[in-house]
Amino acid sequence: MKIGIEIHVQLNTKSKVFCSCTTQSSEEPNTNVCEICGGFPGSKPVLNKETLQQGIKVALALNSKIASETFFSRKSYFYPDMTKNFQITQYETPFSINGKLDNIRIKRIHLEEDPGALIHKGSTCLIDYNRAGIPLIEIVTEPDFKSPNEVRLFLRKLITILEYLEVYTRKSEATMKADANISTTGEKVEIKNITGLKEIERALNYEATKQKETPAKKQETLGWNSDKGITYLMRTKETEDDYGYIYDPDLVKIEIPKELVSKLKSQIPELSLDKSSRFKKQYKLNKEDAEVLASEQKLAEIFEKVAEKIDPDLAAKWLIRDLLKIINYNKTTINEIKLEVKHLIELLGLFQQGKITDKTVKDLLIELIKEPFSPKEYIKKHNLEIISDSGNLEKLCKEAIKEQPKAVKDYKEGNEKSIYFLTGQVMRKSKGTANPKEVEKILKKLIR
């Protein structure tokens, strides 16, 4: 099986690609529209340099060649979401070619404008041109994927890179779209216009399974119906040339000086791949943990700060197994939580010193992602420090033995598990501040 994809990603520049309208989404339709993105007679596009610079950063991160000069073209077709009935894109001369991410070759990356949005309401169709002119980059791979799963892993990695470069904001599913071509033993079919990461994977899985059973007999262009979860036949294959491309005569040749490329290169932060291998070496983490920690820039940043003060292994475990779980459970993201690194260091420091229990750390983490406060003061105020004074512990153990004669009897008769039950009782009495191993020891001593 061979799969190739074309991914369209919305860049997160402040203004649109050929005018100064904001790219911020607006509740009111057709408010972020000017004479240029609105395609009014006489208006002319002027390239927003920031969009090209963001594009070049992506290309560099994907190990691509940057052209020394680049042109824009008009891709002509009639559609109501297009204000000019042509799209300004790049055809013969994209700004970047020949890249690679892992073992997937990247054929080209180019810059273009997004059309507006059609909103179907009953029998009418409304058009909102707020999106018209938002910058997109199109990343085209060679057919190097061998399964839909490889595509998924690639896209995950790509998103991580885009987020690291701060050129992409995952605000909605619509910010990433893809066309995919897939061939098994038969002819190549193309699935057009799939919106969102999850849908891309679903569509490919569907089509891959279908193709395995009945390979396509001729080249076909398919659409993806996400409601029904099936592909459908759109039209017979069109070649790119039918769009009647011409160079856009309103936009001149854009030169990309070497100095600009090296400047942009120097601005590229350490990417996740490099970071995870560094984590592995520097902090002696296992491969899996290192990759998870490096997958999001903010998480990696928190980890490195914590690891300066706390045992890295311990820090990694708490971040991955607990913090991420709590974040997921609360349906928020690492970038949105209120947790302050100094409080996290304080909290894990207390744990490392054996002053608080596992449970206390978890309970406080849940609170700390909602609002910042000092764990030290909180623990003091609520008496959450581990009771290490054995006199006090012994008192609680005696109480438990007195209250649970059956469990004591069971234990004496050889039922080892009953000791855990008794330990649990003592823990409860101590509000979780006792050291369970200590409790067990005292209980065994007292019963014997």
Added chain:
Amino acid sequence: MILQHYLKEVKKGDVSIKKTVKAILREAKTLNKKHHCFNIISEDLALSQAEKQEKEPKGRLAGLPISIKDCICVKDVESRAGSEILKDYVPPFNATVVKKLVDEGAIIIGKTSQDEFGFGSFSTNTDNIPKNPLDTERSCGGSSGGSACFTQLTKHPHASISESTGGSIANPASFCGISGLTPTYGLVSRYGLIDYANSLDKIGIMSKTTEELSPIFDVIKGHDKKDSTSLDISSNSNNEVKKIAIIKEAFEIDPKIKDIILSNLEDYDVISLPLTKKYAIPTYYLIAMAEASTNLAKYCGLRYGSTLPLKGSFNQFFSEVRSKYFTKEAKRRIILGTFARMAGFRDAYYLKAMKTRTLIINEYKKAFKKYDVLISPTMPILSPKFSEIKKLSPLENYQMDTLTTGPNIAGLPHLSVPTNSIGKLPVGTLLISNHLEEDKLLNFGRKIEEK
């Protein structure tokens, strides 16, 4: 000199701007009935601008009446580029040239008639056809016919802002007996110009005499960051013309026209531009139509301009609107232009034309190593009668641009200067200089006019 004289009088306070503007508006309305030189006379705008300037004259062109070719956007004034598909379209913004003129105190008196979107050599491809100022049976030339017509007829200080893609300034200037300057491509901002063919479109000026072009040219030229193709360099101020040459192939025409032009020249060489002669017309029409066919796509009845009740699929709706409101010539250019950029033909037509264009530029560049100004007639014929134009095939029509397409595709500045008449019909001499050497043209043009 009538224009400069007026500007001086305004400075001294010896003349009433309001009176002048009222008089020219009155004249425009009267002439328009017979000659159809305006698509719209912007009386309200002109009067309010005149009121303001009368109180406090400000700027280099304070109080000067200017007419604007219909394809150049004037805020709040219908700007339809001679097309019915843009009927009642009122731009929400001023073209950069209009802004510059108004900032210097000019008064905008109206939008002049033209071939639809500039598609034509006689201003006959439109619903409002201008009639030649010297013989109403004849054409004003095109596509800036209305501008040339009014410039010839008016008795008041005035200049017209027009536009050339393949000869649309020089051609009507020649047929109407006035002076028309087409500057270097990119020297005057195209922002706000309703596109015909963006890589060829140039905004220029018409006035009765070459002398009167200069103060307007000084105002409208210069870099504009809203137009990516706008040049960020100024034109060359050296206006000395040492050596001239006539273009051999361009004089293979009516000997009467040839004699008139040559009788005004002395000390010239003869050079040959065979590539330009052979390829200028096909190259021009291929590039212009390919670009035009994409520019015209936006007119589909959906967002502005003429429309029809929404019905059927969007493709049906677009087709109906476009079929109804475009002229036959616009449809011809859309079809030919779309064909030239289609799969399988692109390499043979559109891309080849782009390459040929470079050859033509190089041929001129070589000539300018030796000569300051190249000379040819502006038009191969005198202004034809409308009845004669009707008989021309499209190809014969396109052949009318044989002398003007060369400098236009090369983006070279050129000036048509009125040079005597045959009977009552004027002859124009076309002067061509190297890029950014407009001052040489203006200098040499004045000398020819003096003869």
